[in-house]
Amino acid sequence: MFRLLQIEFIKLKNSKGSKLLIIIYFLLLTSISLIAAIKFDIGQIKFYLAEQGIFNFPYIWHFNTFMAAFFKLFLVLVIVSMTANEYSNRTIKQNLIDGLSKKEFILSKFYMVFTFALISTLFIFVISLILGLMYSDFKELSIIILDLEYMVAYFVKLLGFFSFGLFLGILIKRAAFAIAAMFVWFVMESISLGLLKWKFNNDPEKAENIIQFFPLYSMSNLIEQPFGRLKAVKAAANQLKTTIEYDYAIHWHEIAIVLVWTFLFTFFSYKLLQKRDL
Amino acid sequence: MKTILSLKNLNKKYGKVHAVNNLSFKIQKGNVYGILGPNGSGKSTTLGIILNVVNKTSGEFSWFNGTISTHNALKKVGAIIESPNFYPNMSAYENLRLVCKIKEISTHKIDEKLEIVGLLNRKNSNFKTFSLGMKQRLAIASALLNDPEILILDEPTNGLDPQGIHQIREIIIQIANNGTTILLASHLLDEVEKVCSHVVIIRDGIKLYEGKTDEMTASFGFIDIKTEQNQEKLIELLLTFKGIKTLTKKGDIIVASLSNEISTTEINKFCFKNDIVLSHIVKRKPSLESQFLTLTNHLN
Structure with missing residues (x-):
């Protein structure tokens, strides 16, 4: 496993585009903390976002993982292009000839996906912890460790989404078309969702029972939008x-x-890879 | 003798096209093999199958007597397919380092191999800045990294300029002289003739010949004969000579095809005795090209 990760790392390290995207990704993740700096000070109205409770434990786990998930698009670009480029540069053929098995090839890509998801999760965990310790109204350990399952959900969400990118990269073989296909998939899934909801208009639970299995919906369903909950948290507080x-x-x-x-x-x-002649 | 690779009744069909048809042959250690065939004869497909990138339709092949799995066997093989495929934004060194990781070997031989192909001074340049000849040489360096048990080359001089072709051939001959087993697929006959001790000829995926390069034909060769005197008389005379199969006129040269081992001295003596003085007499071995054409046209 270490060898396969090393192989991926050499490939990644020498890809300028991927490195740039990864840097942007982590800068954007860090930028979540900039929300803390949002202040409105217009005459009598003083609004200081950090004091509105969004950085309160345990709510911060929910809020940050939800916000951070938007940026996953940057990493999926890296995964799709790294995978599809193996086809366009025909390096996948060379890898196999050099003695990598098809299974090892997919495994090395999956390990990359796994590592991306894991590092992202650890990163957002540390950022949330720091922000929370700075701004939260409650800093007791028993409250901090509440809702930590959002970290698990965030990790799984990224893992699923990145695997989706990996699959499309292998399936379509061209980075740009794979990204386009991802968008088309998203649109088609949204349309199907709409139709199902419309069809089961009088029974939304039934619709939900079906659509929860759709790939992209199941991923977005993991972490619900946190804004409605903010008021509850405030009220509760x-x-x-x-x-x-x-x-x-x-x-x-x-x-x-x-x-x-x-x-x-x-x-x-x-x-797919196993069936194909390269 | 150690068998490195054996193919048994290998078949590959692309829809209706039977690209490789019931192909069987063996590669023994220490020999230099040529796979000859016209374009589209199934050479590259055959190599693709044994190199794990093309799925066979039926039949078998085994590396090193089937003692290890294909992908592990390939770690002991060095192979170059038509075009060199490397990561364009990676330097020559980094590309080779990646190959070392895949083959699970140490990286300490990279410089040595780059030296062999004359690319050591470009080791930190990105692959995409290389000319085709340099790319091909990098591919050879990459194939040599593991001091392979067998080196497989598929059309290694395709698309190169004469100088590039010469460089690549020199390298191949040098490697062959070191005792490395080589399998060279090519449609360039003189390339195979110069390098290979054994040859497999295929056409339309069917094997036409397998054996030593110099035993490829039963022919005893040709003798080119020319005289300043009466040509008709010479022909008449030669027809009486035992061991000459046929005579053909090529301009003012008469080509005698032999059915026996005959030396030029014998012919010369014979003609002189019969009052004909020869101005030119040369014995030729049949070229691989003529044998190849005979073999591949035979089935037409």
Whole structure:
């Protein structure tokens, strides 16, 4: 495994475009902390975002993972282009001739995907922890460790999405077309979602039961938007209530769905490569 | 003798096209093999199959008597396919380092191999800045990194200028002289003739001949004869000579095709005795080209 990671690392290190995208990605992740600096000071109205409770533990885990997930597009670009370029430069052929097996090739790509997801998760964990320790109203360990499952959800979400990118890179072989295909997939999934919701208009739960299995939806479903919850947190804080509404919780079956998709994307990448003549 | 590679009834079909048809042959250690065939005869497909990039339709092949899996066997092989494929934005050195990681060998031989192909001074240049000849030489360096048990070359001089072709051939001959087993696919006959001890000829995916290069034909060669005197008389005379199969006129030269081992001295003596003085007499071995054309046209 270490050897395969090393191989990927050599490839990555020498790709200027990928390095640039990765740097932008981490700068953007760091920029979440800049939200803390948002201040409006217009006459009588004073608004200081950091004091609105968004950096309160445990809410910060939810808020930051949700915001950070938008930037995953930068890393998926790296994954798709690194994979598709192996085809356009025909280096995949050379890799196999040099003695890498097809399985090892896909595994090395998957390890890269895994590492990207893991580093992103650790990065956002550290940033959230620092921001939380600076701005949170509650800094007791028992509260900090609440809701840490958002970190797991964030990791799984990235893992699934990046595997999707890997699959499209292998399937389409051309980076630009693979990205386009990702967009088309997103549009088609959205249309199907709309149609299903419309069809089961009187029974939204039934629609939800079906659409929760769609790949992109299942990934976005992992971490719900946190804004509705912000008021609840504030209210809870203000009234010193300890119970918080849990509509926004991570459901383990949702994580399982995304993990199954991750497996399928990686598995079918392998099957595709195995079947193809290069 | 150690068998490095054996193919048994190998088949590859692309839809209706039967690219490799029931191909069997063996590669023994220490020999230099040429796979000859016209363009599109299935040479590259065959190499693709044994190199793990093309899936066979049926049949078998095994490396090193089937003792290890194909991808592990390939770590002991050096192979170059038509065009050199490397990472364009990586330097020559980094590209070779990657190959070392894949082959699970140490990187300490990189400089040595770059030296062999004359690229040591360009080791830190990006691959995309290389000329085609340099790319091909880098590919050879890459194939030599593991001191391979067998070097496989597919049309290594394709698209190169005469100087590039010469450089590559020199390198190949040098490697062959070191005792490395080589498998060279080519449609350039003189290339094969100069380098290979054994030859496999295929056409339309079918094997036409397998054996030593110099045993390829039963012919005893040709003798070119010329006289300043009466040519008709010479022909008449030669027809009576035992061991001459046919005579053909090529301008003022008469080409005698032999059915026996005959020396030029014998012919010269014979003609002189019969009052004909020869002005030119040369014995030729049949060229690989003529044998190749005979073989490949035979089935037409």
